[in-house]
Amino acid sequence: MTESLTRAETRDRAVDALTAAELAGIVDLVVWVDDVDGERVAHAANRQGTVRLRPGGAHEVLDGTDPIASEDPMAFLPYQREVEGEGPRVSTDNAYPYAAERILSLFDDASRSPDLAVVHTPRHYFPDEGGHHGEHGSLDVIQSRAPLVLAGAGVARSGYLDDHAHLVDVGPTLAALAGVPRDDLRDAAGAPLDGRVLDAYLDPSVAPKAVVGVLWDGAHCGDLLHLAEAGELPAVAWLVERGVALRGGAVAQFPSVTLTNHTSILTGIGPGRHGVLGNVFYDRETGERVVPNDETTWHRSAEWLRPTVRTVFEMVADHVDFQGFPRTACIDEAIDRGSDYSTMSVIRGSGSGTGAGGLGDRLPPADQSPFVRDRAYLDDGYFRWGVSVDDLGLAQVRELFADASRMPRLTWWANVVTDAGHHGGGPRSEMARDSLRQSDARLGVFLDHLAGLGVLEDVAFLLTADHGFEAADTSVTGSWRPALESLGVPFRDEGPGFVYFL
Structure with missing residues (x-):
């Protein structure tokens, strides 16, 4: 990282680059956590606006339009509504249940949490980086509903x-x-x-x-x-x-x-407590790229659980x-x-x-x-x-x-x-x-x-x-990596979606 920029300043520049209009087809949200008056607070942004999120559903719009308009865990029900609603949709037409709670948990591990996380749009097709015709990983309700x-x-x-x-x-x-x-x-x-x-x-x-x-x-x-x-x-x-x-x-x-x-x-606890933040993540403390979701490493999963x-x-x-x-x-x-x-x-x-x-x-x-x-x-x-x-x-x-x-x-x-x-x-x-x-x-x-x-x-x-x-939609392709590279700072993008500034 360049000496002239703090980590927070680098993150803010990355958010600006990742929420540019030309990436709107593949970037649904950028999320991160920051300290506000001594409190850890979740944030989400896209080209429509930026919101500060607190547990319980409190939203403070900082810029533009709230990109997380709904946190309804029962959105797109009954099932026919989900079927009829399938297709390209912006975040304001979607729902992100318990957004603050889940974002805060992800960012609660001092050495393994990324500086920010990029959320794919529901239609993003990225086979060159491990994507498939069917996808999951998002904060949104359908990918989060088991x-x-x-x-x-x-x-x-x-x-x-x-x-x-x-x-x-x-x-x-x-x-x-x-x-x-x-x-x-x-x-x-x-x-x-x-x-x-x-x-x-x-x-x-x-x-x-x-x-x-x-x-x-x-x-x-x-x-x-x-x-x-x-x-x-x-x-x-x-x-x-x-x-x-x-x-x-x-x-x-x-x-x-x-x-x-x-x-x-x-375990009954979230990722910020158990330590397995994703299928792939980076541990700053050990300098290790951890890939637990692989046939060569599944049997080692207990090694990455927190004490x-x-x-x-x-x-x-x-x-x-x-x-x-x-x-x-x-x-x-x-x-x-x-x-x-x-x-x-x-x-x-x-x-x-x-x-x-x-x-x-x-x-x-x-x-x-x-x-x-x-x-x-x-x-x-x-x-x-x-x-x-x-x-x-x-x-x-x-x-x-x-x-x-x-x-x-x-x-x-x-x-x-x-x-x-x-x-x-x-x-x-x-x-x-x-x-x-x-x-x-x-x-x-x-x-x-x-x-x-x-x-x-x-x-x-x-x-x-x-x-x-x-x-996924095979016509919706692209990568946000060039936007990150344009910042001129060293980084890791694991997943892709977990961005660590080095």
Whole structure:
């Protein structure tokens, strides 16, 4: 950084460059945090104006028009409104739930938080920098809306509700269902979690014998519920009939990307506290570029958790006696610390230098999977790999539940093909819907397995995802990198979108 400019001055110049009219098609917002009268305050800007944001929805417009006109977490509902509203839209036609809270969390890590974050427009297509036909990562409501379904033992039967929750609520709710006392839902330093137990949807008169959390990575909330109501996802429909589905889903942390939200789900806290700020970020203290969302590094994810982090597996282990079988199990999930059984521990134990790539000889062949509807999608490498991983995941959970008397108290089962289908085709595409249907079929096999053991009514279920999805427009291309380079100062742009001035 040049000696004549402070970091704040450099940031302000970058904001001016990034909010220029010629970048409006690809830059939805630029966000950052600054100290105002001794208080950390969130800010957002684009070519329309600049706003100062405080928790609770307080907006102070500093210039032009408020670029975050709505924070409504129930925007674009019912689902038909989302379908009809799909297309190019400026930020004032969008919604950004809990904007201040989520921005402040992202910027709460002294060494890992960027100086500013650039938010892609919903239509930005950037394949040269890792983009796809379907995208997520934004602060906006659709990319931040993950499905949330609760069902089974310990859950009240309410059906579809016009309500919403937060992904940081998932971990505390799973822990509470598994028997962790409310006063122990804290981090390792004793501080309360960011999330809360979703008591409004629970039935305290029933204690489940086992709790199963299911994550369909990237599953689109609106389309998932639409297909379930249409009879195309019978396993999901079975869950809703025996529990509750929130139309507004669960609001992801920002950025609405995989590892940030997997970690938030399984710790009950936001990224500024748990330390996994994105799928890729920079740590100024160590000088390290951290890429946790990669098959070579997933098994190392615990290394990047901050010291005060406590996973849901560790919470449950503190309150469940070990009886010679896993108290907790973590299937195909990177954030596995504290679990008695986990796929990642198998990878770590193998000594493989390629991480999850070392599972290759254990993965069932995708072209022999009974769950794929259209085998043309297997030409997509990520989709093909996801099919194999999810088939192996089903085999693992069935093995873990081989004996009704030895069920894990808490099982977390992550599935990946839904992310591949939505990236490859975009939401509502046939590729995305194939991924949802096959994931539903796997879930159905597991439910039938539990029924065969005679324990189906004794189990609590929670189905969610880590983020939502929107479709990119292949005609909306470009990069903001030249605007940053024009500042003449050294920087890193990780993601892209996390901008660090060096």
